Amino acid sequence: MSPEPPPLLEVRDLVKRFGGFRALDGLSLDLRAGEVLGLVGPNGSGKTTCINTIGGLQRPDGGVVTYDGRRIPGLRPHRLSRLGINRTYQSPRPFASLTVRENVLVAATEGCGSTPPDLDTLLASLGLAGQAARPAGELNSAEQKTLDLARALATAPRLLLVDELAAGLNPTELLRMAERLRALADRGMAILVVEHLMGFIERVTDRVIVMNAGRAIFGGRLAEAVRDGDVKRVFLGGAHGG
Numbered sequence: 001m002s003p004e005p006p007p008l009l010e011v012r013d014l015v016k017r018f019g020g021f022r023a024l025d026g027l028s029l030d031l032r033a034g035e036v037l038g039l040v041g042p043n044g045s046g047k048t049t050c051i052n053t054i055g056g057l058q059r060p061d062g063g064v065v066t067y068d069g070r071r072i073p074g075l076r077p078h079r080l081s082r083l084g085i086n087r088t089y090q091s092p093r094p095f096a097s098l099t100v101r102e103n104v105l106v107a108a109t110e111g112c113g114s115t116p117p118d119l120d121t122l123l124a125s126l127g128l129a130g131q132a133a134r135p136a137g138e139l140n141s142a143e144q145k146t147l148d149l150a151r152a153l154a155t156a157p158r159l160l161l162v163d164e165l166a167a168g169l170n171p172t173e174l175l176r177m178a179e180r181l182r183a184l185a186d187r188g189m190a191i192l193v194v195e196h197l198m199g200f201i202e203r204v205t206d207r208v209i210v211m212n213a214g215r216a217i218f219g220g221r222l223a224e225a226v227r228d229g230d231v232k233r234v235f236l237g238g239a240h241g242g
């Protein structure tokens, strides 16, 4: 049997401070190609800060992030995008006056140089073909989230960071979104998903990391997490999450 390939993303002892407050306090995680890792935890536990720090929006104050065998300290999002890392945002901000298609076209120019997806096929696969000519500012919140995913996918990422994509989607849209993420992972994409909706996490993830106060307090399958004493304490009361 061939040995398991090394993780595409390795995060070691990541620290992010805001003033004297440690939003990330020594977080470590691994993520392999084709794997979906969920990052869950109470409000303020550091999930978005983790995505922002890996994704180049915020500079880490300590620790090491290695992507595809290369340290990526302090690289800005557009540089990371060219390396194959892209993300979605909790509150997407598309170019409101540009059409859906134009928004995705602009994003595609920031891609990593590997074959970009055909934009019309991409829009169709995300159910946005009918919206392609509409100004993005006219989309509802679920459509804007989907457009945000299309924008990220247009750069052909190998690592996708997903920040609360499911919030605001109806049950049918949730199911469809979960299937899309699974299909992307099945084609080899590594996906880190921050999400509060546990049904969605259960459907899309292979593993979860439960965070509290900037640290990982559990790593493993969601079914095991819900039986873990520390996890129960954090979710059922007494959480120290900032």
Ligand SMILES: Nc1ncnc2c1ncn2[C@@H]1O[C@H](COP(=O)(O)OP(=O)(O)OP(=O)(O)O)[C@@H](O)[C@H]1O
Residues within 6 Å of the ligand: 018, 023, 041, 042, 043, 044, 045, 046, 047, 048, 049, 050, 241, 242
């Ligand atoms: N730019 C910032 N300046 C100061 N404090 C910040 C900043 N960004 C985040 N924080 C603080 O860091 C902590 C972690 O925030 P973060 O948004 O990462 O948590 P989260 O787990 O994503 O929360 P939620 O589930 O509510 O989105 C919180 O206490 C937050 O107030």
